[in-house]
Amino acid sequence: MLEVREISKTFHPGTANEKTALSNLSLRLEPGEFVTVIGSNGAGKSTLLNAIAGSFYVDAGSIRLGGQTITYLPEYRRSRVIGRLFQDPLKGTAPTMTIEENLALAYLRASKGKAALSRISKGDRAFFQDKLRLLGMGLEERMRQPVGLLSGGQRQALTLLMATLTPPQILLLDEHTAALDPAAAEQVLALTRTVVEGEGITCLMVTHNMSQALRMGSRTLMMADGKIVLDVKGAERAAMSVDDLLRRFKAGTGRELDNDRMLLSDE
């Protein structure tokens, strides 16, 4: 499904702030694979997701998605087949527009070729309502309200729904529950699992929570210095504990894992 080949990215080259964020990184994801990503501060986790999404073009290497080379495809074109959630729940929805209008925007992706001047139809509205009901937050009764009135958790759940309204070829989650309160985070996480596993969506999820990384999905990557230093799945992963992960990280990189948020998280 996704094939990343030897990509590199250096920010601010030739200045004092030069930073190699991705270094000769390769990664292959099979269709329907749900992969969690962990790593220390500045390991390049978000940069990897942004490279796939097209926030910038990589300096070297190539990216293929669903059989198509997307290395130099602009971000908005990739967005037709890539769903994204950010840490900040405010980033995924337009606050002064209604829930219904936000969903209609997300639905645009599926309606490629449909007339630009068409409006939200009755059929669309019923479809949105059915989908909103799945969130179990009562949002289906509030479709005409501006999204700005929703809580962070509700907005993130809505964003998840929008990103998967038409199943994307890959879903990129960048610590999408980190800014939510524990109850909302748990709820959005459960929804993520239902949607991703239910629809068989190929997914790459960055998290700072080690046990979550082992608990969710079918494969775990660990990153350091712009490289993947650990890649486990199957029986090996099933038998792993958080301590095992930390030990393997140290063996792979020769140092302790330092991620302030990771150390502070309670699990």
Added chain:
Amino acid sequence: MLLISQTALELGFLYALVAMALFLSYRILDIADLTTDGCFVLGGAVSVTLAAAGHPILAIPAAMAAGACAGFVTAFLQTRLGVPSILAGIVTNTGLYTVNLMVMGWRSNASLLGVDTVFLLLEDGLEAIGLGGKWNGILLAGLVTALMGGLLYRFLGTRLGLSIRATGDNRDMVRASSINPARTITVGLCISNALTALSGGMVGQYQRTMDINSGTGVVVIGLACLIIGETVLGRRAVWKGVVAAVVGSVIYRFLYAVVFYTNAVPVECLKLLTAAIVGLAIAAPTIKHYLAFQRRKAASRKEEG
């Protein structure tokens, strides 16, 4: 009094199109589009020149097309060439000065004497069926404005319209969705400048003259109208914004007419007054914050006493 109301309504409706254009560019797209002043004159110049050549009706869509082109240039500068949005408008506006002179045959004004205008055509038409009267001007201005307002409202509910609104509402979201902001900004600015030029085109035929300098301050007056309307109606929904542009514009022209006839304030001072009102209205949230903070500081000083 009747004359005052009549003029105020006519000009109010005609200039409402500028306020509507600014509603689209400033409120919806969150871009201060300074193309407006030159674009207004461009619309007027095209309209008056074509009307003088005997095509008063064709002159109106032609003015709109010219305005859309001006909007496209501004949009191109900022979306494709990286010129900051305010500067892009100023650059286009400056260039338009020469273009406008060119359109008017290298003269600084053009006028319509003894030729048909859309207003005269309507009057003739209505008289032929026995409905002639003083309200023709208001009728035409009101119809055009209502039509454009309705179209703009309908448009903002379409897929393309929603994309344009999202572009101004949340750039982060737009980056991650399949919307191309360069495209939505371009479409938005073309439409808003077409509206501005339509206003210029209608005003030109209404006053039967267009001067190279008649656009000065149009953007600030348009903003004033929009702000007045929003103060009266509130800001939440899209339809309110469109209606606010019209209501605000009519109120502004009423105030203007009253000032003009009573000489309560010298007419020469009106631009300064308008600028002050717009400046204050846009600064209001900041001033409120500042005052609240000063009160809090004073209160805590008292406590420490």
